[in-house]
Amino acid sequence: MGGKPKTTITRYKQPQPQERKAILVGVEFPGNDAPPFAETLDELESLAATAYYTPVATLSQRLTVVNPKTLIGKGKVEEVLRAVRHHSADVVIFDDNLSPAQNRNLENTFKCRVIDRSWLILEIFRDHARTREAKTQVELASLKYALPRLTRMWGHLSRQRGGIGLRDVGETQIQLDRRLIRDQITKLARQLKQIDREKKTQRKSRGGVYKVALVGYTNAGKSTLMNRLTGARVLIENKLFATLDSTIRKIKKNFPYPVLLSDTVGLIDKLPHDLIASFKSTLDEVRDADLLLKMMDISDPNVERQIQTTNKVLNELEVENTDSILVFNKIDRIEDPEILEAQVQRNPEAICISCQDGKGLDRLRQAIVECYENKLTPWRININYEYAKVIPQIRKHGVIAKTDYEEKFIRLHLRLPPGGKEKVNAILKLAREQQ
Numbered sequence: 431m432g433g434k435p436k437t438t439i440t441r442y443k444q445p446q447p448q449e450r451k452a453i454l455v456g457v458e459f460p461g462n463d464a465p466p467f468a469e470t471l472d473e474l475e476s477l478a479a480t481a482y483y484t485p486v487a488t489l490s491q492r493l494t495v496v497n498p499k500t501l502i503g504k505g506k507v508e509e510v511l512r513a514v515r516h517h518s519a520d521v522v523i524f525d526d527n528l529s530p531a532q533n534r535n536l537e538n539t540f541k542c543r544v545i546d547r548s549w550l551i552l553e554i555f556r557d558h559a560r561t562r563e564a565k566t567q568v569e570l571a572s573l574k575y576a577l578p579r580l581t582r583m584w585g586h587l588s589r590q591r592g593g594i595g596l597r598d599v600g601e602t603q604i605q606l607d608r609r610l611i612r613d614q615i616t617k618l619a620r621q622l623k624q625i626d627r628e629k630k631t632q633r634k635s636r637g638g639v640y641k642v643a644l645v646g647y648t649n650a651g652k653s654t655l656m657n658r659l660t661g662a663r664v665l666i667e668n669k670l671f672a673t674l675d676s677t678i679r680k681i682k683k684n685f686p687y688p689v690l691l692s693d694t695v696g697l698i699d700k701l702p703h704d705l706i707a708s709f710k711s712t713l714d715e716v717r718d719a720d721l722l723l724k725m726m727d728i729s730d731p732n733v734e735r736q737i738q739t740t741n742k743v744l745n746e747l748e749v750e751n752t753d754s755i756l757v758f759n760k761i762d763r764i765e766d767p768e769i770l771e772a773q774v775q776r777n778p779e780a781i782c783i784s785c786q787d788g789k790g791l792d793r794l795r796q797a798i799v800e801c802y803e804n805k806l807t808p809w810r811i812n813i814n815y816e817y818a819k820v821i822p823q824i825r826k827h828g829v830i831a832k833t834d835y836e837e838k839f840i841r842l843h844l845r846l847p848p849g850g851k852e853k854v855n856a857i858l859k860l861a862r863e864q865q
């Protein structure tokens with residue numbers, strides 16, 4: 431039969447996000463300060479699932495000497511390659527950071543994408559970033575990470591679901607050179623500085639109000655507590671890094687003083703350094719706080735590691751000397767009272783709560799109030815009776831511990847936060863001028 435030859439178009443089915451099969455690879459290094467190996471691999475699995483990968487196999491190797499070309503040894507590389515072929519894996523995810531060269535060598539061997547924990551965390555952050563600030567911060571960290579890995583990463587970046595800003599630069603991987611990325615990094619850094627300035631101004635306007643910040647491991651229940659204490663409506667989800675932006679609200683219920691509470695990004699082991707650096711303006715809420723609520727999920731068997739990681743990051747932020755309260759959340763999930771008791775004995779200063787059923791919240795509120803009151807300095811003033819009407823205004827700026835009604839004046843025994851004295855003086859001055 432004559433006529434036109436029939437054209438066959440083969441359509442390849444693109445893997446759906448949830449179908450992306452991943453091989454996980456962990457390396458155990460000897461050393462006391464390394465987090466327990468099995469736990470970090472469990473965590474890698476949760477991270478992978480959060481980023482819509484399906485882990486199909488996990489391989490690990492104990493190493494004393496690192497192979498500079500591939501991180502893992504030659505035999506293990508072959509084992510991973512066999513697993514990749516067997517499962518037709520889309521990606522291999524390493525729990526430890528890979529150098530750009532190692533990354534390249536492994537991709538050439540496995541003939542599939544190879545990423546590490548840092549990149550996986552960045553993918554999750556990119557997916558969850560909602561505000562201009564979070565998007566800019568994540569984009570900056572991603573570009574810094576991608577720059578030395580340009581030939582491979584750029585394609586992945588521009589293909590990301592909901593890729594941020596990067597897509598604007600185009601899918602044309604080949605045309606994009608390092609200079610373009612450097613320019614973009616400079617531009618984003620400049621934008622972040624501007625955001626930083628705006629936030630500084632906002633912080634200044636909050637003046638002498640007592641500031642409490644929630645910090646802690648991701649998924650510990652920080653946003654749930656925020657919503658409980660302030661009536662805010664921060665997104666709560668049973669997944670890692672649900673919150674990336676900071677939210678600040680007044681604590682309304684059952685509080686004698688104005689207190690501001692801020693909720694912010696959660697922490698995890700081996701957070702990429704560039705990410706912490708990029709999240710400076712979000713984490714500045716933590717730097718600026720008068721009190722930190724260090725929140726941990728007590729039902730997580732790795733709670734001790736959560737505490738260590740949180741303290742480590744707080745040290746990096748140089749806020750280790752800020753007042754803090756250790757809060758164990760999710761006590762409703764612990765059925766055996768002995769387990770709870772053992773944890774409390776190990777950390778006797780901790781306050782145990784359940785955001786779910788409200789247990790312990792009153793004690794926590796009381797502890798916050800006590801921390802606040804410890805910071806107040808006593809001051810005594812005499813006010814003529816004609817100015818008595820300003821007393822409610824004064825109460826807004828501190829505690830009136832005692833009131834003596836003398837013959838010619840009222841004596842107020844005040845306890846004031848930093849800056850409170852100036853505020854009370856300003857109120858009295860205005861009252862005299864209006865007289």
Ligand SMILES: Nc1nc2c(ncn2[C@@H]2O[C@H](COP(=O)(O)OP(=O)(O)OP(=O)(O)O)[C@@H](O)[C@H]2O)c(=O)[nH]1
Pocket residue numbers: 647648649650651652653654655665666667668669670671672673674695696697759760761762763783784785786787
């Ligand atoms: N059983 C129980 N679950 C809780 C409690 N508090 C929070 N959760 C659940 O824990 C999960 C995580 O809560 P979030 O408040 O989003 O945690 P987060 O610390 O803000 O997490 P990130 O923003 O991802 O860092 C959600 O599914 C909550 O419903 C609690 O006291 N008990």
Ligand SMILES: [Mg+2]
Pocket residue numbers: 652653654665666672673694
């Ligand atoms: Mg949250």
